[in-house]
Structure formats: structure tokens, C-alpha cells
Amino acid sequence: MSKAPPGIKLLWIRGKGKIDFKRPKTHLGLGLRGAGKSSLLESVACRYPKVIDLFGSRDNEGLAWLRSKLYSKNEILLLTGDSVEVGGPWDVQPVSKITVKDLEPYRNSLSVSAFYSNINEEFWALNELILKTLWRRASWREPWYVMIREAANFIYSRIRITKNQTIAKADFIHVYREARHLGYPIGVDTVRWTSIDKEIRDLSDYTYIKRVGVLGLPKDLSWIYSMVDPDSLMNPGPSLFILVCSTGPVALGKFEYPAWHKREKENILKAVGLEGCIQYGELPEHLQKAERSHQVGPIEHTQIIERYLECKNMKVVAADLKRSSGTVHTHIANHNREIRANGHCSRCRRMSSPLEAQILEIGR
Numbered sequence: 001m002s003k004a005p006p007g008i009k010l011l012w013i014r015g016k017g018k019i020d021f022k023r024p025k026t027h028l029g030l031g032l033r034g035a036g037k038s039s040l041l042e043s044v045a046c047r048y049p050k051v052i053d054l055f056g057s058r059d060n061e062g063l064a065w066l067r068s069k070l071y072s073k074n075e076i077l078l079l080t081g082d083s084v085e086v087g088g089p090w091d092v093q094p095v096s097k098i099t100v101k102d103l104e105p106y107r108n109s110l111s112v113s114a115f116y117s118n119i120n121e122e123f124w125a126l127n128e129l130i131l132k133t134l135w136r137r138a139s140w141r142e143p144w145y146v147m148i149r150e151a152a153n154f155i156y157s158r159i160r161i162t163k164n165q166t167i168a169k170a171d172f173i174h175v176y177r178e179a180r181h182l183g184y185p186i187g188v189d190t191v192r193w194t195s196i197d198k199e200i201r202d203l204s205d206y207t208y209i210k211r212v213g214v215l216g217l218p219k220d221l222s223w224i225y226s227m228v229d230p231d232s233l234m235n236p237g238p239s240l241f242i243l244v245c246s247t248g249p250v251a252l253g254k255f256e257y258p259a260w261h262k263r264e265k266e267n268i269l270k271a272v273g274l275e276g277c278i279q280y281g282e283l284p285e286h287l288q289k290a291e292r293s294h295q296v297g298p299i300e301h302t303q304i305i306e307r308y309l310e311c312k313n314m315k316v317v318a319a320d321l322k323r324s325s326g327t328v329h330t331h332i333a334n335h336n337r338e339i340r341a342n343g344h345c346s347r348c349r350r351m352s353s354p355l356e357a358q359i360l361e362i363g364r
């Protein structure tokens, strides 16, 4: 029953720096999917007085905090959509009612996909939370770490509201840059939006580089190869990373895997005792209206494609996105048909999806 955060050791190979957990800094994880960036960023997160964990992927990874020994039950707050009730021993609040003051008593406030009836409700709520509620913090004494696991989800959610991809990307960059003035350090796990990758890297105080694979480091970071053997960066052990500070220092790092972290393929709802404890009710009126007029747009199309590539199961994708299997099938089939005809899928291209030319095998 360790109450101490998992260890992070740094060996400085250029200059000497430190990770400053007293100031609102920006932290970026860089590396392949499955390289263990999120476990590292969780180890960073729990060193701050408070964590607000948002915009995870569909796998509800953030729920793993519930079994961390670092937080007692009454230090955790579950943030949900208006249409959802969550049972269990934790405090629960709908995002729409929350104020900055309500967050103060908790050391870890978390929102996961399972706490919303559908993706519209989740994205709407998290937008309110970041750009209205959190943005109203007038003054601050301690840094509250905002963890945006999937930056792409934040951008998708802004596109839904602004209907404009350029504005949505600018909004994300704005949040990443300006949050420090309101006392929020930010951690971003995955960007997956090639056109803003570099901007985000340039704005990061700390970049944690994990396994980069055969593609290697992006050009603007390739100078690191003068200090670290390129082969060793291709596939280093899961506990190893390189830390680049924006002020210059570089370190080799090693961290202890957080014991609570969600394992791949683990049913985390079950593991933390929430399976069967979530009740989905009626969506609030304004979302129902949006729902009725809502067709699958390019954002959701790319999500169907990405999710299907991960799990290869239409029923799972349909359940995740609260769509019928028929809709999922239609979109995968149309995606493939367009690629076969034109070499790319127009919806995926519009969303700068890396899968615009990837044909998906259709199984059961």
C-alpha cells in the first residue's frame, strides 16, 4: 500500500534541469501507440496537488485512478453527463453543474467516455468544463494538472461546436498555451493531428520521448540523435524515456510503472467495480434536438474507421459510438469503396486522418 507516487529517475546528459511540479508547465508525451506514454504521464500527473483527467479514448483508461492507492475514495470526483447516473462509493457530479469551487475538495476529478450516453454528450460537457468552468478560475494558489489524453478528441469536440477545423485546432493550441496563466499545468498524451504536432511540441516545457519506432524522431527533434543512439530509441524498454526541457537540458529517464494503470485489453469497468453501476437515462433536451438532426459527419466517420482498425469488431464500434452496427458497416464499406475508386476517402481526408488511404478488412 504505497502512498508515494511511482519513482521517476533522471540522468542529465546535457545541462542540468528538473521537472518543476510547482508551476503550471506543459508536458507532452511523444512516441508510438502502446509505448507507455500514458502511464508515464500519469506518473507525472500524480505529483501535482490535483489532477483533472479528461478526453480519454473509448477504453476508459482514466478509471484506473480509482484503484490507485494515492487517492482515498473521498478524494476522487467522478464527472458525468446529465443523462447518466453512476453508483458506487465515489462522489459524482454532472459536469453541467460543476464550478471551480466544487472541484477544490478533490485531488482527482475524472471523466471517462462511459460516463456519457454518447459522444455528443461527452464532447459538449467537456467543452463546457474546459472553456467555461475551468476558464473562470480567477486566481490560484496551487497548480491543477489537466490531463488531455487524446488531443484529437478535444479538437473533434471543438469542430462539433465551431464547425471549422482551423478554428478548432487554434482553440486547442490556445488552451495549451494559455492555461498556465490560470494555474493549470497540462499533459497531453497523444496528438494524432499531424498539422499541429510541431506547434504543440514547440509549446511544450517538457517533452517525454518514448519508443519512436522505425519512423524515428520528427525532424525538429533529430538533434537528439547526436546524444542518443538512434537504434536504442527505436525500441527501448517500456520504463525508459528521454526528457527534453524547452530550456535546453536533456535527460535519460527511467520510471516505475504505476501499479494502478490500465492493462491492455483489461475490462477496467469491471476491475474497479463499476460494471453494472452506470445507468443511462434521457439526454437533456438541447442534446436530443442535436441528436435528431444528427447524421454521421466526417468527425464521427473517422472515429468509426479508427476504432474499427483497433478492435476489428463492428458490434464493439457500434456500442462504443452508440450507433447501429448497420451504420458502422455502411461507413466502413463506403470508406473502402472510395479508396478503391479514388485512392483516398474524402471524409477521412477532410479530417486529415492518417487512415485516408487505408482499406479495412471487413470481418464478422
Ligand SMILES: [Zn+2]
Binding pocket: 301, 302, 305, 335, 345, 346, 347, 348, 349, 356
Ligand atoms: Zn474514411
